[in-house]
Amino acid sequence: MQTRETFAAHPMITDEEICRALNHAAEQVRRQLPEFYDCFPAAASVDNFYPKTANDDWTNGFWTGEIWLSYELTKDNAFKEAALHQVKDFKERMIKRVVVDHHDMGFLYSPSCVAAYKLTGDETGKEAALMAADNLLGRFHEKGEFFQAWGQVGDPDNYRLIIDCLLNMPLLFWASEVTGDDKYKSHALRHIRTSMKYVIRDDASTYHTYFFDPRTGDPVKGVTAQGNRNGSIWARGQSWGVYGSAISYKYLKDPVYIENFRRVTECFLNHLPSDLVPYWDFDFDDGSDEPRDASSAAIAACGMLEMAKYLKPEEAEYYRGCARRLLKALTERCLYRDGTQTNGILLHSTYAKSSQWNTVSDGGVDECCIWGDYFYMEALVRLSMDWETYW
């Protein structure tokens, strides 16, 4: 556990350390580029090495996003060429409908195809991302007012939203911007309103998923999928809540989302162990030998840096300082050392850890997770340049 005082005593990453860490991360992306040119790193590494996978998971966009971040950092056309090559594959994926019957269109298409369009005006990226946005709209429930995360649309056993989906909303706001059609953002607004109302508990901790009644759309109950138990705080879910609140405020400018951000973020920070690398679930704290989820700290840092853009200077500085403290801890304890140790960037993340109460099997436990690598780089990029976000 941390208090504001114990957390404030931790050192912040310096500009020089940011520059060094970012170059080190981009070097790894460059090293892996030939290996993952026509294919992608899997969601999680095995013994710290990502196997190759096709473009068929919810996570593929993060690798292309890392390539775009490396391009922004270095302006080296080798990165641009490789990322644009992958963008074509993302369009093919939509055309052929390869594993797209789920809500993670934003995770897939924002850091890959929206980024391509924003950085280069690439029309293929724009078309692919708009197809993905239309696909996501098909998962909206008028009753209940939310996007169904998983499973066949309308299936009573899957009639639920999940907190992670807040990060899928920027794709819809972007789609409204480029098409001039408000339907995307009006659905995003309704989903955000529903999510925020039900996933944030009274003490500012969060549910991972929330079920609704398929007949009436009435709220039923919060349930975990990847957390330790229904009433626990899954670290990554909480960090999706931090970044998701910041994004919600960015697009909707409703002060309620600033307040949500403050509360959810404080809860995240309070539950960090003494070395600031989150346990995978906040049921665990100092002294536990449960694995960590470094990726959740990287996600939370990005959310704090996004929110800082909209706050008064003193409060903005507070959250930038928090992000710098998290990044210092991640850089010291989780950044890869050299290319023989791993083909990833951020060690010590956890994709899924089984417990007697949740529904997942162990997978990617104490490994690199591709979104951890991406969000660690994004947070460093945010601190080192005036960065136009992909989200």
Ligand code: GLY
């Ligand atoms: N969005 C799925 C996860 O965070 O594992």
